[in-house]
Amino acid sequence: MLEDLKRKFFDQILSELENLAVILEKEPDGDKLDDTVERIFTISHQISGTAPMLGYEVMPKLSRKVERAFYEVRTNNRDISSQFLQQTRRTILSMIETLKDESKGMAQVSN
Template sequence: MTDQLEEIKRTFIDNSIDQLLGLKEKLVNADFLNPEFKVDGIAEEVFMIMHGMSGTAPMLGLDSLTHVSRKLELVFDKIRKGEKDLSEQLSLQTIRGIDSLIDELRCNSEKIAL
């Protein structure tokens, strides 16, 4: 792998981990029992991050991220369109998916030459 491609891959991994940690924090702190809680913003954010990840990861040889990120992308597309509700249970499943993606990103980060 060229140095330039390694740098692009490392930047993608670092940025993705930061974005996923931010999403996880928002989901953990979400107050689903509050009737004023709005899912629009968080649904859009999850969708956009997962959309970017599912599209970019394969181009960088990170195919192992595609299945989970694509699945979350499709679910949150339905949520943002009002076709599905974001429940507390779905939020917990999303957090598990995010944890899985973070673990995979960290594993791939360790494989890149320093």
């Protein structure tokens, strides 16, 4: 059962992160930027809360940093620049690789 939860989590989070990386590549603006900010905050919050319960160790640390940054954006305590969006995309790409690496490691341990 736990393995099923891990697989569902992995598939969902990987898909969300990959979609966000594509969206950020085009540097959204206006309403699309607002939607993207919400998606990034929501997915990073989900990772921060769920990943530790499933045995992920590095992913929650990365996602907490993203979550805090986008919380500041949502509360108007941080502005969004092109550089900020580029750094966010690089971080999301790093999160994708970390998710894959950690998932492989957990699969090897359970076998």
